[in-house]
Structure formats: C-alpha cells, structure tokens
Amino acid sequence: MTPAGTPLSLPTVDDAQDWVEVRTRDGLAAARAIVDRLRDRAPDAAIDLLREWDEAARHLGNVAAAASLLANVHPVAAVRTTCEQAEVEVDRYVTELRQDRALYDAFAAADPAGLDPVATRLLTKTIDDFRRAGVDLDDATRGRLAEINERLTAAGQEFGRTIRDDVRTVRVVHGRLAGLPQDWRDAHPADDDGLVTVTTDYPDSVPVRMFAHDAGVRRDITVAFLERGWPANEPLLREMFALREELATLVGYADWASYDADVKMIGKGPAIREFIDRIASAAEQPMRRDLDLLLERYRRDVPDADSITTADSLYYEELVRQERHDVDAQRVRTYLDFTRVRQGLLDVTGRLFGLTYEPVADAVVWHEEVAAYDVLRGGERIGRIYLDLHPREGKYKHAAQFTLVDGLAGRQLPEGVLVCNFSRGLMEHDHVVTLFHEFGHLLHHVLAGAGEWARFSGVATEWDFVEAPSQMLEEWAWDADVLRTFAVSAAGEPIPASLVARMRAADDFGKGYHARTQMFYAAMSYWFHTDRPDDLTAAMRDLQGRYSPFPYIEGTHMFASFGHLGGYSSAYYTYMWSLVIAKDLFSAFDPDDMFDADVAARYRDRVLAPGGTRDAADLVADFLGRPYTFDAYAAWLAR
Known part of the structure; x- marks a missing residue:
C-alpha cells in the first residue's frame, strides 16, 4: 500500500506495460484474498465487515482508475489495450462479487446497531448493490447478467475507442480560410499541393466553424465532425x-x-x-x-x-x-494565452479555496506536455493533480477529469488528472470556461479525498449532481476582476472590464x-x-x-x-439538472465579492469535502440553508 501522503509512483513510458500488468495482478490478488477471508468467516461486527469490504473495494478501485486513465491518454497503443483488458477484469470480478449469495447473506445479517450515519449509509448501499446485481436470482439468470456486464464493458470501450481514434480531415486551399485568426493560420501552413489540412480535433474545427468566411468550408468541417464514429x-x-x-x-x-x-x-x-x-x-x-x-x-x-x-x-x-x-x-x-490562463486558473482556485499548487518538476508522466502539481492546504499536501491539456494522436478527444487514486484519510493520497484538448497558443473564451468547469471536478475529487470510506471518496455523489459544482465554478471565468488577473494582451494590458461586460451580455444571447x-x-x-x-x-x-x-x-x-x-x-x-442546482448554489455568493472567504469555505466544507457521505440534496440544503429550487435557473434563462 502506498504510504499515506505519498503520491503514486508512475511508470516511464517504456515501463508502463509491465507496470499495468503487475498493478492489475497484485490489486486483484489483494482484493480476492480479503474476499476469501470474508467468505470463510465474516466478522461478527458490522463495522469490521464493512472495513474489510471497503479495503477490497480500494484495491479494485486502484486498478480500475489507473487503467481507465491510461487507456485514454497513454501514447502507446499496446498499453492502452492492456489497460482496457484490466478494466474488463475488474468489472468481471465486481459482477461476480455482487452476485455472491454468501457475501450478500453476510451483509444482510449484519446488525447496524452502533454504526455511525456514514457507515450505516455504506451498509445500505452495499446491500442495494447486491440487489441491483441480481444476487437473489437463479444461477442461469445471474450467469446471463455476468455475460451482459462483461460485454457492456467491452462494447463501451470499443465505442469510446472508435470516437477517440476517428480523427477526420478536410483539405482546403489556403485562400478559403479567410477570417481565421492569424495565429491559427500561421500554425496551419499549406503543404506542397497548396492545401491546408484541418482536423476534427477541437483546436482545429472550432475556430473554423466560428470564423471561416467560406460557408462551404464551415459545412465541410461540420459534416466531418458530425460523421466521426459512423458507421462503426x-x-x-x-x-x-x-x-x-x-x-x-x-x-x-x-x-x-x-x-x-x-x-x-x-x-x-x-x-x-x-x-x-x-x-x-x-x-x-x-x-x-x-x-x-x-x-x-x-x-x-x-x-x-x-x-x-x-x-x-x-x-x-x-x-x-x-x-x-x-x-x-x-x-x-488575444487576451487568453494558454500559459497565462492555466496559471490564472490555479491562482483563482487557490485563493478561493485556501489552496496552493506546487509544481512537481521531477514527476514521472506519460507525455512530456503533462504537468504535475502537489495540492497543499495550510502547508500540508492533500493531493496531487496532473494537467494533460493538449490534443495528440490516440488521446481522449473531449474534456474530463479522470481519477488516478481515490483519497482515504491515513491510507492514500487523492490524485486526479484533467484531460482536455486545448490550443497551445491563444484560447477561445468558451474553452477557458470549459477549463474552469473541468477543474471543478478535479477540485471536488481532491477536497473529498480525506474521508474514511473508498465508496464515498471524491466525486461520489449521485451522478446527476456531479456537474453542479463544476458548472458553478464557471462563474469565476466570467467575472471581470477575476479575468483581469490573467487575461492579458501581448502588450501587457489586462482585458478591459467593459469588454467583459459586453461578453457577458453577448453570452446571454443564444x-x-x-x-x-x-x-x-x-x-x-x-x-x-x-x-x-x-x-x-x-x-x-x-x-x-x-x-x-x-x-x-x-x-x-x-x-x-x-x-x-x-x-x-x-x-x-x-x-441541465445540475445547472439548475448550480445556479442556486451560486446565489449564495456575492457577485461583488467573489472571494468571500466565509462563503467559499462553507461551500468547500459542506458541498465538496463530504464526497458521497450524504445525499446531494442534503449537502446543498446544508450550504444554502434551504432546499434547492428551480427559481434561480428560471430567472437566469428568462432574462
């Protein structure tokens, strides 16, 4: 087990294949050893039963998280394939466990008396996992359910892989790209045939769809973008x-x-x-x-x-x-240079939540463009994050936060990875908003990584709530005073507040x-x-x-x-469900004081830090002092 407070040691690119295989083998073996003990003689006390079960879940989660990440970002195709196989192995074993009648009987017989509310919640959800897996059905039906789960995992991987690998191109003469920003045109020189290749990756396709004067070019790249993944x-x-x-x-x-x-x-x-x-x-x-x-x-x-x-x-x-x-x-x-934006994001969220980010220059990463940071609070390291923010061949094509390690107090440090596909130069403001949004997931993962139970670590709330904290963080990417701290022209002039005001008004359009x-x-x-x-x-x-x-x-x-x-x-x-809640969450902040320390700390500690230990509706009500409503969203939509 990695010592508490010590980040995971990642492999070099050349060592990744062996690392994944060993991590998968050892993690599954550790989980099986625990489960075998439970089958042989389950602890009499419910709390001891839950602790053993959660430790097995920790081992399985560690295998699955690293495999899921590297399957989507590693530059070597063989490593990605090995990671996908590891995910299948974990999913197969989880299905087997949740259909195990002897294990279910042990949990169903557990006496919840004396358990605290979070442990009681874990017991209830564990029993429900068994029920949803069909534990009480006949052997043939359970066997079919296992087949379905395994095939769904493989089919889902194939579906995502097809999208990830299907980068389409449109080739046009340079003159048809009038309207595109000069830095974009400089980065896309014509080849020997006088043609420019435009890909369906976001840094290529979005500017073309936004700025190219030629309607035919816009249509061609839009159709190519919409056709990815078809017919397969x-x-x-x-x-x-x-x-x-x-x-x-x-x-x-x-x-x-x-x-x-x-x-x-x-x-x-x-x-x-x-x-x-x-x-x-x-x-x-x-x-x-x-x-x-x-x-x-x-x-x-x-x-x-x-x-x-x-x-x-x-x-x-x-x-x-x-x-x-x-x-x-x-x-x-022209005000949104990627390097400044990235640092600005760290400065803003650090100030808001009382955090500092220390670059880890010697961190082993899977690609040279990945940046690693230790996250500190009060001088103590509470997590590590990795930023993998530019497109490349074989990489996940959208924007998402991936778990690397779920945090557990005294057991393992939370680590997460932001995977995006932004320009290396100037950014569209929409992409800045996306960066803030996705970083919100990363913060949620780290700040909720100091609990007792693996089941509730990180972004472990109901799945239709997980977007709300990230959607709320987008508001800081729209505030003029916030933007002026990092949105600076090449001449050193911060973005004018009047321009930001017009941007906000324009954003309401549509x-x-x-x-x-x-x-x-x-x-x-x-x-x-x-x-x-x-x-x-x-x-x-x-x-x-x-x-x-x-x-x-x-x-x-x-x-x-x-x-x-x-x-x-x-x-x-x-x-959209989450956005309704996000608008209500933001109503607690003062737009004239976006860094109010008391409100931000209350939000951090009552909404983010608890992870999945309580229902999301209760977390929101605890922060707002009332249940959430549709009102703030309706007012925003109507104005």
Whole structure:
C-alpha cells in the first residue's frame, strides 16, 4: 500500500506495460484474498465487515482508475489495450462479487446497531448493490447478467475507442480560410499541393466553424465532425441499448432508464422525460427570441433562408455578438494565452479555496506536455493533480477529469488528472470556461479525498449532481476582476472590464436555443434507451425536429460520436439538472465579492469535502440553508 501522503509512483513510458500488468495482478490478488477471508468467516461486527469490504473495494478501485486513465491518454497503443483488458477484469470480478449469495447473506445479517450515519449509509448501499446485481436470482439468470456486464464493458470501450481514434480531415486551399485568426493560420501552413489540412480535433474545427468566411468550408468541417464514429458505432450502440434493457428487466425494472435513475437524484425513469419537457418549455420563448435574431442576420447573406443549421450557427452567432454587443471573439482571444490562463486558473482556485499548487518538476508522466502539481492546504499536501491539456494522436478527444487514486484519510493520497484538448497558443473564451468547469471536478475529487470510506471518496455523489459544482465554478471565468488577473494582451494590458461586460451580455444571447439543443441531446440519451429504435438516424432526426432549434444536416450521423451515450447512457439530462442546482448554489455568493472567504469555505466544507457521505440534496440544503429550487435557473434563462 502506498504510504499515506505519498503520491503514486508512475511508470516511464517504456515501463508502463509491465507496470499495468503487475498493478492489475497484485490489486486483484489483494482484493480476492480479503474476499476469501470474508467468505470463510465474516466478522461478527458490522463495522469490521464493512472495513474489510471497503479495503477490497480500494484495491479494485486502484486498478480500475489507473487503467481507465491510461487507456485514454497513454501514447502507446499496446498499453492502452492492456489497460482496457484490466478494466474488463475488474468489472468481471465486481459482477461476480455482487452476485455472491454468501457475501450478500453476510451483509444482510449484519446488525447496524452502533454504526455511525456514514457507515450505516455504506451498509445500505452495499446491500442495494447486491440487489441491483441480481444476487437473489437463479444461477442461469445471474450467469446471463455476468455475460451482459462483461460485454457492456467491452462494447463501451470499443465505442469510446472508435470516437477517440476517428480523427477526420478536410483539405482546403489556403485562400478559403479567410477570417481565421492569424495565429491559427500561421500554425496551419499549406503543404506542397497548396492545401491546408484541418482536423476534427477541437483546436482545429472550432475556430473554423466560428470564423471561416467560406460557408462551404464551415459545412465541410461540420459534416466531418458530425460523421466521426459512423458507421462503426451504430450497430454497437444498438447492441448496448439492447443489453442494458435486458439487464434492467432481468433485475426487475421497467427499462434501463428506470434502473439507472433509481440511484440518482431524479429517482424514476419517467421523471427524466418530464424534466426534459419542462426545460424545453421554459426555453421556448428565449429560444424563439434569440433564433429570430440569428436568422435575421443570416438572411442578410442568404435572403430566402427559413432556417439555419449548425454548419453556420456558430459563425453567425459570432456576427450577432460583434454587431449587437461589440464583442469580437478574435479580439478576446488575444487576451487568453494558454500559459497565462492555466496559471490564472490555479491562482483563482487557490485563493478561493485556501489552496496552493506546487509544481512537481521531477514527476514521472506519460507525455512530456503533462504537468504535475502537489495540492497543499495550510502547508500540508492533500493531493496531487496532473494537467494533460493538449490534443495528440490516440488521446481522449473531449474534456474530463479522470481519477488516478481515490483519497482515504491515513491510507492514500487523492490524485486526479484533467484531460482536455486545448490550443497551445491563444484560447477561445468558451474553452477557458470549459477549463474552469473541468477543474471543478478535479477540485471536488481532491477536497473529498480525506474521508474514511473508498465508496464515498471524491466525486461520489449521485451522478446527476456531479456537474453542479463544476458548472458553478464557471462563474469565476466570467467575472471581470477575476479575468483581469490573467487575461492579458501581448502588450501587457489586462482585458478591459467593459469588454467583459459586453461578453457577458453577448453570452446571454443564444442561451434559449442552447438549452433546447441540450434537451435534444438529453432526449436522444433517454429515448434511445426506452424506445431502442432500429434506425438511429431516423430517431435522431425526429428528436432533433422536436427539440432542437437547428434542423438536421442531410447525410450526418451525430449520435455515432456522442460519447455520453457510453458513460451517461440514458442520463444526459444530468447537465441541465445540475445547472439548475448550480445556479442556486451560486446565489449564495456575492457577485461583488467573489472571494468571500466565509462563503467559499462553507461551500468547500459542506458541498465538496463530504464526497458521497450524504445525499446531494442534503449537502446543498446544508450550504444554502434551504432546499434547492428551480427559481434561480428560471430567472437566469428568462432574462
């Protein structure tokens, strides 16, 4: 076991293969030894039973976390494959444990008398894990459930791998890239044929969609982006939806959405549909208002247009913001140098939560661009973080926080990794917001890493709450005084407060139709699982017509690269559900004093630090002094 307070020793790139194999073998062996003792003679005291079980979970979690991370970031394909195999091994063993009737009987017979509330919570959730795994079903059904779980793990890996590896390109003559920022054009010289290669990676595709004057180029890169993962992922998704449905019904649920919602804040599957429609209704008028303005500007260039697609929406959104709010995104970029932004993020969050970040120059990392920092509070190291923030071949294509080690008081230090795909030079402000958002997950992981139980360490709350703290942290990326501490031009001038004010006003433009776009994605996530359509393209097209402000682009199959169908499955509503809570959480802060030490400390200690030891609704109520409401979100959406 790694000594408490000592970070995990990571392998060099060349040693990673052996390291993963040994870590997997030893971690599984340690977990099996503990479980064998429990099967042989379970402790009489419930607290001792829970401690043994949680220690086994710690070993399994350590194997799975490192494997999941390196499967998505390691530069060597063979290492990524070995990590995926390790994930399958852990998932197979976890399924076996949760279907073990002798183990279940030991927990069901445990006397909760004398347990504190957190240990009681752990006992209840452990018993529920057994039930949801089908522990009380016959041998044949349990065997089928094990087959389903193993195949779902492998299929999910294949789905994500296909998206990760399917980087598409568009080649255009340099002259058709008029409108792109000069630094972008300098970084994309023409080849010997006079053509520039544009990839579907975010640092390439987003600026082209936002700034290229040539509508044909915008459409080509948009279509290429939407086509990632297709056709390979379509049959894979249909298989995943069918397997999830079979699993849910075998253990007694109406469908997968009901099974999945049972352990989330929302509670019931049909409540997802109700929530989607509630948000869609609330966003209807703001959507119409903003869409009319967008179309009015679009029709100046395309007079007979009756709609606008996503191939043009970002570009014309920028024009509306320039013309109505005097916000030029290319000018904003000149204040957002990546290196300054990264340091600014650390300075802001350090000040807010009473932390310092010390660079670890000698840390062993999996790629030269990865930066490691020790996180200190009151001079004591409380965690370690790694920032892996630029795109490369074979790397995860979106933005996410990955656990490396779950923190446990006196046992192991929390370690997490931020994996993103940002430009190495100037950034769009939207990407700065994304960086703050994802760093919020990293902070949650570290600050909730000093508890007693592995089950509740880190971001271990209900899954439809986990986005709320990160969404709230985005507010600091919009504050003028905060931005001026790191958003500085090449000449050393901080971003003008007046520009930030206009940026905020401009950002309000489009929030209605952005909310409806999110509901389109949430509807796909939900109805794909409840209806399980044979033709996913037709089903997507129908839902897009029902919820999205933007019409379908012929010949595209966006669902094939919608990675959240893997992890979030039927619960993509989570992002909007969490945003409702995030707006209410932020209402406790004073916009004129964003670094109020008392409020920030109360938020850190009552919402983030407890991890999963209490229901999310109770954490929020403890911080706000009341239950959360829809009011703050509704007011923000309507203004």
